[in-house]
Amino acid sequence: xxxxxxxxxxxxxxxxxxxxxxxxxxxxxxxxxxxxxxxxxxxxxxxxxxxxxxxxxxxxxxxxxxxxxxxxxxxxxxxxxxxxxxxxxxxxxxxxxxxxxxxxxxxxxxxxxxxxxxxxxxxxxxxxxxxxxxxxxxxxxxxxxxxxxxxxxxxxxxxx
Numbered sequence: 001x002x003x004x005x006x007x008x009x010x011x012x013x014x015x016x017x018x019x020x021x022x023x024x025x026x027x028x029x030x031x032x033x034x035x036x037x038x039x040x041x042x043x044x045x046x047x048x049x050x051x052x053x054x055x056x057x058x059x060x061x062x063x064x065x066x067x068x069x070x071x072x073x074x075x076x077x078x079x080x081x082x083x084x085x086x087x088x089x090x091x092x093x094x095x096x097x098x099x100x101x102x103x104x105x106x107x108x109x110x111x112x113x114x115x116x117x118x119x120x121x122x123x124x125x126x127x128x129x130x131x132x133x134x135x136x137x138x139x140x141x142x143x144x145x146x147x148x149x150x151x152x153x154x155x156x157x158x159x160x
Contacts, residue, residue, distance in 0.1 A: 044058060044059070044060040044156075045060070046060065046062065046156055046157060046158050047155065047156075047157055047158075048155065049141065049153055049154070049155050050153070050154060050155070050156070051151050051152070051153050051154075052069055052070070052071060052151065052152045052153075052154060053071075053149055053150070053151055054071040054074060054149045054150040054151070055149050056070070057069070057070040058070065060156055062158070063106075064105060064106060064107055065103055065104065065105055065106065065135065065136075066103075066104040066106060067101065067102070067103050067104075067136065067156065068100075068101070068102040068104075069099060069100070069101050069102075069138070069154075069156075070099070070100050071097055071098065071099060071150060071152065072098045072099065072100045072115070073097075073098040074095055074096065074097045074098065074145070074150050075095065075096045076093070076094075076095050076145060076147075077092075077093070077094050077095075077096065078091070078092065078093040078094070079091070079092065080092070093120075094119055094120055094121045095119065095120040095143065095145045095150065096117060096118075096119050097117065097118050097119070097120075097143065097150070097152065098115065098116075098117055099115065099116045099117075099118065099131075099152075100113065100114075100115050101113070101114050101115075101116065101131065101133065101138065103133060103134070103135075103136065112133070112134065114131075114133065116131055118140055120143050120145065123140065123141075123142060123143055128140060128141050135158060135159050136156060136157065136158055136159060137156070137157045137159060138154055138155075138156050139154060139155045139156075139157070140152055140153070140154045141153045141154060141155065
């Protein structure tokens with residue numbers, strides 16, 4: 001009886017170890033093989049596209065200013081533009097984002113805080129949305145909505 005109990009336990013342990021080794025090997029491959037996606041994290045720089053997540057505050061700075069941008073709220077609206085009996089009704093989906101931009105001048109000890117609303121439908125129709133700050137321009141390029149978080153792709157430029 002001892003032999004029959006030991007064999008299944010040894011078999012199960014060896015099977016689980018071999019399957020873990022396979023998982024380790026398959027996930028450590030480089031590139032986008034087997035639909036694996038890799039996240040590349042870079043420091044935010046002026047003039048380069050960057051992504052802001054709804055669960056973080058994006059910070060970018062130079063020698064004089066510190067800029068913080070965050071998505072303070074987002075609302076997903078969806079439905080139809082006419083009653084059910086209308087044969088020409090269309091389905092719509094739109095996301096409204098509330099953004100807070102804080103520019104802190106380190107040398108002058110000044111803070112400027114501005115709040116903006118931008119919608120995904122504006123981004124689709126115009127191709128981008130621009131926020132004009134005193135010394136900076138924030139160009140919102142695209143968005144990606146999720147039920148638990150959202151992403152906004154943007155470029156922040158210094159005005160010359």
